[in-house]
Amino acid sequence: MTMKLAVVNGVRREAAPTLVGTCPGCEAPVIAKCGAIRLHHWAHRCTVSCDPWREAETEWHRAWKNHFPLEWQEIWQRGPDGGVHIADVRTSTGAVLEFQHSPISPEERVSREAFYRPMVWVADGKRLKRDLSSFCDALSYARSAETKLRAWIIPLGLSSIVDRWAGSRYPVILDFGDVEFPLRWLPESGLLWWLRYIPKVGAVATPIYRQSFIGHCLTGVSIRGLARIELRRPSRPRPGLPRFKAHLPQKRARTPRF
Numbered sequence: 074m075t076m077k078l079a080v081v082n083g084v085r086r087e088a089a090p091t092l093v094g095t096c097p098g099c100e101a102p103v104i105a106k107c108g109a110i111r112l113h114h115w116a117h118r119c120t121v122s123c124d125p126w127r128e129a130e131t132e133w134h135r136a137w138k139n140h141f142p143l144e145w146q147e148i149w150q151r152g153p154d155g156g157v158h159i160a161d162v163r164t165s166t167g168a169v170l171e172f173q174h175s176p177i178s179p180e181e182r183v184s185r186e187a188f189y190r191p192m193v194w195v196a197d198g199k200r201l202k203r204d205l206s207s208f209c210d211a212l213s214y215a216r217s218a219e220t221k222l223r224a225w226i227i228p229l230g231l232s233s234i235v236d237r238w239a240g241s242r243y244p245v246i247l248d249f250g251d252v253e254f255p256l257r258w259l260p261e262s263g264l265l266w267w268l269r270y271i272p273k274v275g276a277v278a279t280p281i282y283r284q285s286f287i288g289h290c291l292t293g294v295s296i297r298g299l300a301r302i303e304l305r306r307p308s309r310p311r312p313g314l315p316r317f318k319a320h321l322p323q324k325r326a327r328t329p330r331f
């Protein structure tokens with residue numbers, strides 16, 4: 074398991090050559106690994122379990138963590154059973170963000186959700202090629218969801234990544250990077266897919282703007298997505314507005330905080 078931050082002379086620091094640190098969780102000595110190929114990181118001297126949930130850190134993890142203040146990153150928490158776990162990011166409201174690249178078993182997911190509540194998963198949608206193609210296929214057949222933001226209902230059995238995360242109690246944000254989605258009017262860059270699971274139905278998939286998700290976690294501003302096109306007539310005609318203007322969708326729709 075690898076970490077971005079270890080304790081050096083009482084302060085949490087990133088790895089640098091010649092530094093010696095201790096693990097903030099188990100207090101074992103950790104070594105600064107500063108090679109040319111992998112990200113600079115800290116590693117335990119022996120792989121005796123510290124936090125068994127940790128996975129090796131990728132550039133994708135590091136990029137996500139770096140959107141947030143250092144003091145929010147890699148937060149150690151001790152559970153009632155005495156085990157320590159390290160949250161990727163814990164925001165000022167206490168919500169945990171877990172950036173998940175590797176596969177995770179349903180059992181492990183349940184125990185992390187129970188430990189870190191409330192939390193949000195951010196899943197790397199680029200690890201397996203077929204994840205994007207099956208998600209796009211599912212999207213092109215999905216029906217619209219009656220939600221504030223433009224969204225679709227993806228039934229189970231159509232998209233492998235949606236199926237793998239089924240049953241999550243907390244939102245799952247899929248990060249496919251910048252790609253072209255089958256609905257041509259969707260932006261090619263800056264989108265994330267916010268999944269909320271509904272038992273026996275599947276997932277409501279809402280495209281949201283990446284920057285607004287990060288801003289939401291940082292300061293609580295609303296998450297922005299695409300406005301839903303309102304087909305029903307406003308209840309009262311608005312005086313002074315030309316008819317077509319009264320039917321324009323709102324510029325931005327808002328969602329409540331997690």
Ligand SMILES: [Zn+2]
Pocket residue numbers: 096097098099100101117123124
């Ligand atoms: Zn440790």
